[in-house]
Amino acid sequence: MNDHDILQGPPEHLRFAAYLVELRQVADADEISLVSRVLTDPDRTMARSAVLRHLDDRAEVLHLRPAYEAWAEALTGAVSGHPLLTRxxxxxxxxxxxxxxxxxxxxxxxAASDWLQLRTAAGPGSRAAEILAVGGRTRRIRNTAAATLKQQSRA
Known part of the structure; x- marks a missing residue:
């Protein structure tokens, strides 16, 4: 689906696209109130999807930085009551x-989701890769972790 299709689609698709633009452009000081507002949309699934995409984008940028902790703490309040977002x-x-x-x-x-296990299995943490190579939930996760360990041992 491209931008043109979204603009021609149902109202919830238009709101989703608009929310993504707003969330990408929001000032840090206004982020939590915007997330809270998006989550009041009558189409709860669409709203959670927009916030999830924003959460992933922001966390990708912030997770290695000291600012992550304050951001995550503030966002926790905004997403409480939404188990997928909280998780x-x-x-x-x-x-x-x-x-x-x-x-x-x-x-x-x-106990984490496949999303996190796979992301972690492919990442730099050798202790995590060792754990996931043996106990990862899926074969793909276990194989990814084993390949990561093999690659790390060569380096």
């Missing part, structure tokens, strides 16, 4: 801990 934010925090070698618990990683 994704929690998983970004776990991913951050793995990558930055901060304290984390293997059980949290093993």
């Amino acid at each position: 994704r934010l929690r998983e970004w925090s776990l991913f951050r801990a793995v990558v930055l070698e901060l304290p984390w618990h293997p059980d949290a990683l093993l």
